[in-house]
Amino acid sequence: MSAIDLVWFRRDLRLADLPTLLAVADTAAAVFVLDDVLLRPGPRRSFLFDCLRRLDEALAGRLLVTRGDPVAVIPALARELGAGAVHISADFGPYGSRRDRAVAAALGAVPLLPSGSPYVVAPGRIRKSDGTAYRVFTPFRRAWLEHGWRAPARTGPDTVRWLDPAGLGMRVPIPTDDGAVALPAAGEAAAAARWHSFLADGLDRYHRDRDRPDLSGTTGLSPYLKFGCLHPRTVLQDLRGRGDDAAATLRSELCWRDFYADVLHDRPDTAQRNYNPRFDRIRHDTGPDAQRLFEAWAQGRTGFPIVDAGMRQLLAQGWMHNRVRMIVASFLTKDLHLPWRWGARHFMRHLVDGDLASNQHGWQWTAGSGTDAAPYFRVFNPIGQGEKFDPDGDYVRRWVPELRGVAGKRVHRLADGRPPGYPEPIVDHAEERREALARYAETADRGD
């Protein structure tokens, strides 16, 4: 038996479990195989590279980062290192699971820890008594709360012996991206710091303030959860014994993350296709005019202040407040009549926390095509939502400089006219709401 094993870190998952996994493998090298999605420039790549760089420093440069087809790369590395067994770092994620299982089988790879999924409960495990997946959140949550979960992996790289890969031709230097987007600090230490500071003075306000984009009432943990810098079970563990509204709400949000991962695991096709096939018949706008409207939305020049503020925050920070994500998504699908995939793709390109399961199914929920979707008649009013959730207009003024001269909540309705340079509304909301309802009604006509 060889003294050296290889541990393959599948894509972007589970940086946090790395030390525990390697402790199991006695002596091992960690191989991080970047896939093409994560090599595209953007906030997620920048953030991931920052995470890897920090990990690399903590481990004195003994992390292997490479790219390419794992079926070719992993055995070549194993040969070069004289490695014995090849281990897979984890359970498989919610998407691409079939392909990854095939790759693992081709490599003869052994999963190290069954607890390795970056979810509280691994996708595919919570099932109704008839064995099928849940399609509604609330019953899923009931089952999820009753389901046990094991303790999170312990972190701390000093428990691990590392192989020195010096001289390995396949080692890829971790590139540095330019800092065009203001990203949160990367890595496990930053994640823990954020979580502990939120526990100390954010959690008590969470239930009240989480819907307020002007108040920073959210946890700020999404990039860390996405990249495995913080495990959701660590969060649950630290919440144990708290039965208050804030703790219950945060648990529930973690459950949404598990729910959508489970839905995508059960229905991988829904990353691109409507979960509810009735929506295959809905009429979208797609011509040059639609492209122009999409561009106005993407650049934050729709003439609807809360929408523009959100879209500009996304470009500046690689992040947008969740309430505002719903508002801009409703606007794209119901006011502009564009396909939800256009918006979902834009989000994935720009969000540092962009996660395929949560993103696509969040969009489908808003569009009406998803699990447990918003009833079709629920069309967000962008002005009303702005007045309700940004009551003093501070969020809008922060991100839309043209509107800084308009005081208070009047910045949402702009009843006294628009400052020069700020666009007129690109659509009439009341009219487009009627149009959206009419198009929805059309989908029922032809039965099947």
Add this chain to the structure above:
DNA sequence: CCAAAGTTCGG
């Protein structure tokens, strides 16, 4: 509490 019309879940 209602809108409109379901579907989903659990008993």
Add this chain to the structure above:
DNA sequence: CGAACTTTG
């Protein structure tokens, strides 16, 4: 078969 169904206006 009855009750329930994140995020509205």
